Amino acid sequence: MSATLTRPALSFGPVLEQKLEGRVTVEERPLSDIATLVTDAATLKEAALFLRDDPAAAFDLFLDLASVDRSKLPGHVAGKDGRFQANYILYSTIRNEHLRLRVNLPEKDPAVPSLTGVWPAANWFEREAWDLMGIRFDGHPNLQRLLTHNGFFGHALRKDYDKGQRWLCTEEDLLQTELAAKTDDPADMFETMTLNFGPSHPTTHGTLRVVMRVDGERIVAAESECGYLHRCFEKMSESHTWVQVIPYTDRLNYCSPMINGNGYALAVEKMLGIDVPPRAKAARTVLNEFSRIMDHLVCIGANLVDLGALTNFWYAFQPREEIYGLLEACCGARLTSSYARIGGLAKDVPDNFVEWSRSLLPTIRDRVADIDGLITKNKIAWNRLRGTGVVTKEQALAWGFTGPCLRASGVPYDVRKDKPYEMYGDVDFDVPIATDGDNFARYLVRMEEIRQSMRIIEQIIARFPKGPVNTDDYRVILPPKEMVYNEMEGLIYHFKLVFEGVKVPAGEIYSYTEGANGELGFSLVSDGSGFPYRVKVRPPCFPLFAAYENIIKGGMVSDAVATLGLLNVIAGELDR
């Protein structure tokens, strides 16, 4: 299981070394992980600007900021090595390459310069790192708590924070409306009023909050806030075994739970260096695509309810119910499936999986055609959706968009196509692109993605492989019962796995898959024990909702509702 370490040859390496001589080093990483640059806090900003602007680097997308508290890692010497680590995950849409930019920070006053000026997307990620890990970002425009409330003390993801320690939140601790009173034009103060939108509001479909300053119906200033569903996924993961984390991942994006479990299992499999059998890959891919269809149907159906088109909601939910039937047959649960396992699946798919999957497709096609017929050329829908919530290509990249929202702005980045995993490399499908970047473009992209997902499903079930669904590596999967009862080795494997769980070798990885809303990344750190040392999710919704306040500024309140629905912000994933 020991992976060989290599030092990747970076195309921009020579220029970088010349420019920042000795202050940036390329770290040795296993092949399964992404390339890593290590720098220090003083050089960070210079390095970031280089990585963004140099044509040989061109890292235009800021994906994630994964912070680590290394104080309990084996071999860590307090005071000598830095206690904290800030890992910036970057992506270049031009060169299709990921990069991790790492800064080690001391225990005493961990501070780095803020990168909000380089990548605006860093804004909320830095606030989150400050909130949960206590890393300070100098020069940040608004370094406040984001996920926890203002009555909170301490930084919850530090290793010395007790996971059960709660703090009382009173009404005064919630975001107060005077924050929204910061209008751009103080002379206008008499004309504007404050409008509180959420967290209990029908069109937020969850627990999102936006405080707006409105002039009549026009929004002059807005501030969005999240954290109303921060249920401590990352801290809870640290006290569960690697397999026990899977049920938690289901509840991240609960509209498409299969995708999350797959993304997590894939990340751990990469760390272990194991591969799953073709049948598991095929089943995962099919169920991923069904989940994607379900997610898009909820997004479109629920958003059209907000716009007053209730009928489509019934059209969208009927195929969902039928897909639920298939998921229930596979794993026993409708919504929270916990189906993926490290090294395969919880159990084999039902015997009639292929026929069942095939029988679902006509229903989906019909219902989608119904919605299409009612909406796509509907004048009211055009008036509400076209030209509202516009995000240009440059803005989408700067704000860290991925997934359908990025593709609606004209950037063809789709992990399934650009970095194929599972069976996506073997199937033929198109990545739909729109260029307008408005709500209608996001609607069209989602509708087309549903059709493309059906294409993927059709191709895979036409040659659905036979064989086992689990790897035969008994360090991660329970051996069959006959082996446990008859062979000494089988008993040992069984015993070790039940008592200690999967032992993932010490190391670190950033693994990414295409979630329904965009790139779903898992930054995992293992210390070699049976428990994850650190789990950081890159939630696709997070940058979308962070940018929301900028998108709606200057628009109408009613358009803000349409925009929020079509960004498809899922609170469980946003807040974790």
Added chain:
Amino acid sequence: MKTPPPSLPVWNAVPGRIEPPLGPGMPSTSGADFLTTKLDVAVQWAQSNSLWPMPFGTACCAIEFMSVVSSHYDLARFGAEVVRFSPRQADLLIVAGTVVDKLAPVLKKVYDQMSEPKWVISMGVCASTGGFYRAYHVVQGIDEIVPVDVYVAGCPPTPENLIRGIMELQKKIQSGELARHRASKTFVPIRVGTDPDLSIPAYSDGVMAHVPGKKELPEIGETAESELGAKARDAAGEGHR
């Protein structure tokens, strides 16, 4: 006239048909063009069959709630399909999903805004007990904050299970049990945890600021913020209150 005339026909219960609101010991008046009953019983019968739910949907359970109200499971069969998102227009609060500390004051406010009579269904284990999130930011059951009439198990509950919860609530309303509880004010907020020094005081029934505030909570060993953290906070200026 204390006893009813013996000539009135006897009401034959038909399974599945909604019973007319006859009180115990009341004569059946089926077939006649009048009805004798007690006002309480008639009102409870009406209330239980026209619940107006307000979904306080926060997480995964809200998606299952959507399934319950949409065509396949059709909550209209139980007279509870008029979903209202304003607490002032609703009499049944369905808390669907995890409630975290940051959301707790909001839930309390929504509950307070509903007018009596009002009922609460706690949908799913997160709302009932905190579920498998025994963590630093999750309310360990909404009965810390609001009184709950029916708990529905499941993570998330299946639509059938939620429908059963609503039917149980209908039974409870019709039996008059809940009205008696409200009158005697038997709801006592629970304190979380066993150690009174470490645990978070539950939100009181009335005034939120009444409970010991966070400043009175002791700073506990490693969990309290270190000096360094406080310094960093000061350096960040307004970044932290």
